[in-house]
Amino acid sequence: MSAKTIMMIFFLTLTTIHSFGQIKQDSISSIQEIEKQVEKNTEIQKLEIPIxxxxxxxxxxxxxxxxxxxxxxxxxxxxxxxxxxxxxxxxxxxxxxxxxxxxxxxxxxxxxxxxxxxxxxxxxxxxxxxxxxxxxxxxxxxxxxx
Structure with missing residues (x-):
């Protein structure tokens, strides 16, 4: 294998690993945002129904x-x-x-x-x-x- 091919495989491997890391982080952020919205809606509902x-x-x-x-x-x-x-x-x-x-x-x-x-x-x-x-x-x- 030539040095150019090895560099290309190395570059593609790093790009793929970095992409998966970004997707996972974005998913965690999305889940956290949804949880915050659900929590907020629950608080609003609690206030709307009198104790x-x-x-x-x-x-x-x-x-x-x-x-x-x-x-x-x-x-x-x-x-x-x-x-x-x-x-x-x-x-x-x-x-x-x-x-x-x-x-x-x-x-x-x-x-x-x-x-x-x-x-x-x-x-x-x-x-x-x-x-x-x-x-x-x-x-x-x-x-x-x-």
Whole structure:
């Protein structure tokens, strides 16, 4: 083989190796860019679905506050007079799912014909709960429906 042929083979080998290196690097950059876009879209979706929602009751002064990620619920009272109660009362302070399963919007409340009762639904699993609010602590609860 002549020196010219050896140089040509050497040059082609180096060019090929360099080309493969560039393609791999470009692929990694593309994958990283796609991952960033997916992450950004996920963050936007998390912001669009509220963590907390207020649900009106038939009582003008009372709302139910739901943590849509885990099913925690509070009874919220407001007032315009100095002598009436205002604040939050706990209906359910325990998460209904494991922390790693929390997703914004997972739980939702639906009113019933009884003003003190709502149905809470886990929109991913379909699990339902009876939610009863009341000013009397002994009459407030969240109970799974089987």
């Amino acid at each position: 907390y929602r207020l649900f009106p009751t038939e009582n003008y002064w009372t709302f139910l506050k739901l943590d849509t990620r885990n099913g925690k619920i509070w009874q919220v009272h407001f007032t315009v007079s100095d002598d009436a109660y205002e604040g939050e009362l706990v209906l359910n302070s325990s998460s209904l799912i494991w922390d790693d399963k929390e997703i914004n919007g997972r739980f939702n409340l639906h009113p019933t014909n009884n003003m003190y009762n709502f149905i809470l639904i886990d929109q991913l699993k379909g699990t339902t709960y009876q939610v009863q609010w009341n000013n009397d602590e002994n009459k407030r609860f969240v109970s799974r429906l089987y």
